[in-house]
Amino acid sequence: MRVTKIETDDSMRELRAHGTSAFPFEYYYDDIHSYDKQYIEYHWHNEFEWVVVESGTVDCLIGSKHIKLREGDGIFINSKAIHRFDSENGALMPNVLFAPEFISPDTSAIYAEYILPVLQSGCTHFVLRQTNEAESVILKTLNTIFKLAAENHPPKMDIQIAVCTLWRDFIKITGGYWNGKNHEQDMLLQARIRKMIQFITENYTERLTLSDIALSANISKSEALRCFRRDIQTTPVKYLIDYRLNRAKEYLISTSDTVTQIAANVGIDNISYFVRIFTKKFGVTPRAFRVQRNILLSDRENV
Numbered sequence: 604m605r606v607t608k609i610e611t612d613d614s615m616r617e618l619r620a621h622g623t624s625a626f627p628f629e630y631y632y633d634d635i636h637s638y639d640k641q642y643i644e645y646h647w648h649n650e651f652e653w654v655v656v657e658s659g660t661v662d663c664l665i666g667s668k669h670i671k672l673r674e675g676d677g678i679f680i681n682s683k684a685i686h687r688f689d690s691e692n693g694a695l696m697p698n699v700l701f702a703p704e705f706i707s708p709d710t711s712a713i714y715a716e717y718i719l720p721v722l723q724s725g726c727t728h729f730v731l732r733q734t735n736e737a738e739s740v741i742l743k744t745l746n747t748i749f750k751l752a753a754e755n756h757p758p759k760m761d762i763q764i765a766v767c768t769l770w771r772d773f774i775k776i777t778g779g780y781w782n783g784k785n786h787e788q789d790m791l792l793q794a795r796i797r798k799m800i801q802f803i804t805e806n807y808t809e810r811l812t813l814s815d816i817a818l819s820a821n822i823s824k825s826e827a828l829r830c831f832r833r834d835i836q837t838t839p840v841k842y843l844i845d846y847r848l849n850r851a852k853e854y855l856i857s858t859s860d861t862v863t864q865i866a867a868n869v870g871i872d873n874i875s876y877f878v879r880i881f882t883k884k885f886g887v888t889p890r891a892f893r894v895q896r897n898i899l900l901s902d903r904e905n906v
Contacts, residue, residue: 605632608639609646613804614797615685617646626759627702628766630752635661636693643688645835647797650700652680653769655731655745659694663687665727666789667833675733677742679773684727685793685834697749705763706770717774724781725790729773737776744769795820796834799827803843807850808870813839847871848884855893862889 610618621629627650635642645664654661655677663670663678664687672678680686682703688696703722707713731738748765751757774781802819803811816839817827831839847869854865866877881889 605634605637607637609644611644611646614801615646617648621648621650621700622702622705627705628699628752628762629701630699630749630757631697632753633688633696633698634693635659635688635690635696642690645685645687647683647685647793648700649682650702651682652686652698652700653745653748654678654680654688654696654698655742655749657695657697659690659692661694661696662689662691663728664689664836666792668728670728670730672730675742677731677733677738677745679729679731681724681727682722683790683793685796686728699745699748699752699766701766706767717770720781721774726781727789727793729777729780741769741773741776744772792830792834795822795826795830799830799839800842803839803846807843807847808868810870811843816840816843844880845884848881851877851881851889852885852892855889856896865889 606619612618621627633643638644654663654672656672656674658674660674661672663672665680665684670678703709703714703718706718709718731741733739733742744765748762748769751762751765798820799816802816806815813824813827817824820827820830822830827839831837831842835842837845851865851869851871854860854868855862858865860868862878863874866872866874871877878888881892885892887895
């Protein structure tokens with residue numbers, strides 16, 4: 604399956620369903636530069652994700668980690684880890700996502716012994732290098748899964764067997780990596796980020812300060828700044844402003860409210876300031892954006 608846009612809810616959780624409840628597995632063949640922003644925006648999901656770089660070079664951002672994946676390398680991304688993919692010159696990136704329960708039911712002994720430790724480890728990812736002999740075995744199994752999933756009629760049983768083999772070998776080579784507490788800080792920071800982002804998206808119409816945002820996660824202002832800078836390379840206030848502007852853009856498209864009303868509706872009571880920051884972000888004034896949008900829609904209707 605090819606996708607060209609990541610749609611998320613207010614907490615950055617991806618909205619797309621990966622597979623079905625009966626078969627919670629999905630295969631994607633991503634061309635990073637074919638996405639609407641020419642990169643795959645920050646998002647998270649409950650599924651495990653496995654990626655291999657088929658061509659080009661991929662920059663994967665997870666928390667404070669900036670991981671460069673070259674052709675033939677891969678990465679495992681844990682459930683609920685916020686991540687983003689970018690590529691300077693474009694890259695092809697086959698990948699699969701599947702629910703932890705796809706390997707074994709969450710009531711099983713297998714789940715408790717081999718899956719739960721990974722989910723509870725606090726580790727956000729594990730990089731797979733083709734130059735590492737043990738990791739190359741995992742990459743080979745992944746490529747087998749990709750080929751099966753890309754068939755016109757993907758063989759479900761073969762896919763599930765291959766996924767179980769993948770997980771078995773992965774747990775073997777990673778050993779006690781998942782049992783330590785050295786990764787807990789990563790997931791703690793990501794949980795705080797999700798909580799603060801949810802607070803912003805639920806309260807962006809109000810007057811908000813850095814203190815308000817930090818308080819929503821029961822942390823100090825300095826810790827809130829550290830979380831945002833570390834995990835999504837911005838600040839809480841900058842994220843708030845960008846969110847307000849994106850909402851304003853949506854209102855300009857979907858309503859007939861005046862620019863002044865829209866500014867107030869997104870929590871900005873200074874119209875001059877609103878016009879200035881909107882123009883800086885989108886390269887056009889709010890009024891001009893609406894005019895251009897209406898012309899575009901009119902042209903499409905007349906085709």
